[in-house]
């Protein structure tokens with residue numbers, strides 16, 4: 001096996017207990033990575049780990065609040081001890097606390113920035129040293145079409161735009177060490193996060209996705225696997241000359 005063979009590499013996916021993160025973890029496992037499944041609650045990671053193991057892959061559940069510096073460091077140390085040094089990091093963990101600005105509290109603003117942006121920074125900081133040592137790494141940050149601005153999401157939009165800037169800065173700083181950094185920016189994806197939005201709006205998820213789909217050029221909402229395949233691309237060996245980019249995966253043009 002060559003040093004760059006993905007089969008010998010380890011990927012960390014945050015927020016991987018469900019949704020886009022779970023699909024991404026499963027996809028990277030199929031691509032040959034041993035996958036560390038990070039989420040707030042270790043027990044909640046069990047279903048993702050089970051899916052990967054049933055498919056013949058290797059996975060490790062790690063309970064970690066990515067917005068906490070000590071937990072991020074400890075989580076990555078656990079990965080190094082159990083699976084080996086992380087070569088791929090997918091910063092996917094996220095929350096929403098939607099409100100119009102006149103109602104949004106500073107706590108709602110900080111909580112969202114804390115998980116998406118500070119969490120991505122902390123995880124990248126903890127993982128990059130291993131990537132730099134190995135002279136190979138892939139950091140993939142989950143942005144959003146909301147980075148372009150979205151009503152009721154001044155916290156989330158700011159975090160997702162901030163992630164694009166973080167991505168470009170990491171690409172510049174870490175490129176000399178064989179580490180690329182890119183963003184996937186999903187449009188509407190059917191997950192528990194968007195289901196919760198439908199519930200808040202007082203409509204069924206079917207009604208919500210149906211309405212949304214009419215505004216999307218390909219006339220459907222996205223599935224977690226649509227995003228997982230884009231992450232898979234950025235994680236590959238042959239994507240090594242692609243860095244600092246934002247790929248909108250939204251069923252039509254964005255950006």
Ligand code: NAI
Pocket residue numbers: 014015016017018019020021038039040064065066067091092093094095115116119142143144145185186187188189190191192193194
């Ligand atoms: P989800 O809500 O289904 O899953 C998010 C996961 O992150 C959950 O398992 C949650 O427990 C975990 N998480 C939350 N806070 C955490 C923390 N502090 N530390 C570790 N894990 C934490 O969300 P979904 O839809 O799968 O979204 C995944 C990512 O994709 C998020 O960053 C989201 O903002 C982004 N995204 C989602 C879109 C969508 O339409 N669903 C569109 C654009 C971006």
